[in-house]
Amino acid sequence: MRFKLNFKSGKPVYLQVVDQVKVAAASGSIQAGEPLPSIRPLAEELRVNRNTVAKAYAELESQGVIETVAGKGSFVSANNSPLKKAVRLELLAQEIDTAVIQAHHLQVGKAEFLRLAEDRFDAFQDKRDRAATS
Amino acid sequence: MRFKLNFKSGKPVYLQVVDQVKVAAASGSIQAGEPLPSIRPLAEELRVNRNTVAKAYAELESQGVIETVAGKGSFVSANNSPLKKAVRLELLAQEIDTAVIQAHHLQVGKAEFLRLAEDRFDAFQDKRDRAATS
Amino acid sequence: MRFKLNFKSGKPVYLQVVDQVKVAAASGSIQAGEPLPSIRPLAEELRVNRNTVAKAYAELESQGVIETVAGKGSFVSANNSPLKKAVRLELLAQEIDTAVIQAHHLQVGKAEFLRLAEDRFDAFQDKRDRAATS
Amino acid sequence: MRFKLNFKSGKPVYLQVVDQVKVAAASGSIQAGEPLPSIRPLAEELRVNRNTVAKAYAELESQGVIETVAGKGSFVSANNSPLKKAVRLELLAQEIDTAVIQAHHLQVGKAEFLRLAEDRFDAFQDKRDRAATS
DNA sequence: GTGGTCTAGACCACC
DNA sequence: GTGGTCTAGACCACG
Structure with missing residues (x-):
């Protein structure tokens, strides 16, 4: 999974992450049960604060796209069939x-x-x- | 000039207006000296607070894209040649x-x-x- | 309504505000419909960031203790009979x-x-x- | 020594342990030279991670309230006269x-x-x- | 190492 | 002036 941020678009960074994870999950390029990048490393790679990534993951969890276990990591949920x-x-x-x-x-x-x-x-x-x- | 706002994009509304005016002026679809819509009617059409449109116009004026004449309205500045x-x-x-x-x-x-x-x-x-x- | 914060207790400041508003509402020392202090002045008085007070008020609203109207202020909800x-x-x-x-x-x-x-x-x-x- | 934790107070658990040991030592209910409970059993009794208790003991040692002897346990320091x-x-x-x-x-x-x-x-x-x- | 929470500063939309 | 949101930094509990 490669993330691409646009800091000038005005679109909140955390929503950009949300969308890209959703698209990746929807297109099947991330499989169910697969782990997502951990918050800290991803934040570092994206040159963004930890919390920004955490907020994106929290939003994804509330939408049922991923499941997150404290101390373990975040994983793609099972019930996300690739989109029609x-x-x-x-x-x-x-x-x-x-x-x-x-x-x-x-x-x-x-x-x-x-x-x-x-x-x-x-x-x-x-x-x-x-x-x-x- | 037809404006199209996207309230879900997260991009500030006033910047969306700024960008669209700039593109219109740059592309020549608004000619130099032509008047822009007045703030109140435009705000009403866009379902947006007057202050938001006023902020967009102020930004455009500070960037030299338009010129505002008190009591007359706002006009596209002369020095904006259409883009190649x-x-x-x-x-x-x-x-x-x-x-x-x-x-x-x-x-x-x-x-x-x-x-x-x-x-x-x-x-x-x-x-x-x-x-x-x- | 006078607020008293204890910065050394370790208890989150925003929860201290929540508790004090709830007690005040419960005891009847703030009546239904009465406005709460606005976020900014209160934050200044308490020497705390605006968001900390905002978070307290948001929590109170989610608990149904107060109702908040953007651009107007926050008000004690009607259905809070003084506690038995x-x-x-x-x-x-x-x-x-x-x-x-x-x-x-x-x-x-x-x-x-x-x-x-x-x-x-x-x-x-x-x-x-x-x-x-x- | 009986510990009582309040998980809802927002006060860090490790500080609650620190405070209670300090009060017990100050009041004389634990005498100098007396051993404190070992980390593992105490953590189990409190339903808390071992690291949390270890952190409390480390804090107490750095404050000079207790002394830890590797392989032996932790003991109340001598120089803590009971409070007047x-x-x-x-x-x-x-x-x-x-x-x-x-x-x-x-x-x-x-x-x-x-x-x-x-x-x-x-x-x-x-x-x-x-x-x-x- | 993992994720979670509290506090803060800056910017936005609206009155 | 009002409240709302996004991003950040520091600290916590847990493995």
Whole structure:
């Protein structure tokens, strides 16, 4: 699990962590019963206070996504079946919508928008492939 | 100028207004010298306290994006040349990248991603057209 | 309402505030509908951070003792009938018990204990009377 | 030595142990050179982690109240003369004062207060006697 | 080492 | 002015 924070977005850091864990659990890239990173190391990696991560984990536990045992760690809950495809696409659609709106504000047309989308997707794949090879 | 607020994003509302005005001015969809909506009607339209809009306008003025004339209103400053196309695409690419990453986490492939992007773009256009007609 | 904090007791400050408000409401010395001190001034008076008082008030609201309206203030809830005498004595008995235990540890006998109790009660009354006169 | 913990008071458990040992030593109910209970049995009796008791003993040793001999146990230090009576009463007066204040908040009068004090003192003695007999 | 709690400072939205 | 939220630092209990 790799976390990516955006400190400038204004979105609370702890919610960014919550979302990323949920997506990872939803997509199946973290399996049920698997441990999450411990609070302290993760906080250090993210350059964030311990409590910020703790708050994210507390929120995830209250949502039933993970289970946490004091002194042991936090683990993905069992009852989280990977999301159905329709739900996954719904989540993705929200992200795409914000890009569409931005395109409109910047007066970028459909053809150009789609070309850019393809370019960025390919660029992302390339980067991942190179990372996997190295 | 159409504003779209997201109360759940955690991003301060007044900054959302600031950003949208800046993008609109940068993209040329608001021309220099054009008036911005008055604070009270805009606050009402956005379902937000007047102080929040006032704060956004104050921030914009301090950044030199707009100029406020007491008793007249607020106007886009002259020295904001519309951004070059390359810069606009760069801004848009950032938004698309986050959608691409989300697609990867949700294990959505390229074909599906691009199809969804087209769908959402069309849906957005439809909605605008209907709004303009009514 | 006068608050008295003990920073050395180890008892969380916010809980001390909670208890004192509850006792005041229970004893009827704060009437239903009456406003509590605002968070900031109270925090300043107690030499404590705003959030500490806010946490106490939040706890009181979750317990139904007070009701708080953002931008207006906090008010004693209506349904808090003054405690029955038996309940009041029960609360007081707890405090006395800790003094009794202390007496035992310090090997102070019953006669001496009761004499001291009377002395301190009288001393307290005297102090209050003098304060009222001045 | 009988320990009594209050898990709800918010006061750190290890400090409660420290205080009670100090009071016992100060009042003379534990004599100099007398051994304290070993960490493990005491921790078990108090339903507390061994580290917590160990922390209390370490604190007591650093304060010079007890001395620990590896492999032998912990013993009350010699230089702790039992407190003079006046000092003991002073300590007790503090506890009684908090009960008096509570009585005032709960609008309990002097006669009732003193009667309750006597009741609780007797009840405590009874409980001790029964415990000693069993 | 693990997670949990209390206190604090800064910023936000609203009146 | 009002209360609400996010981030942080220090301390605690437990393994």
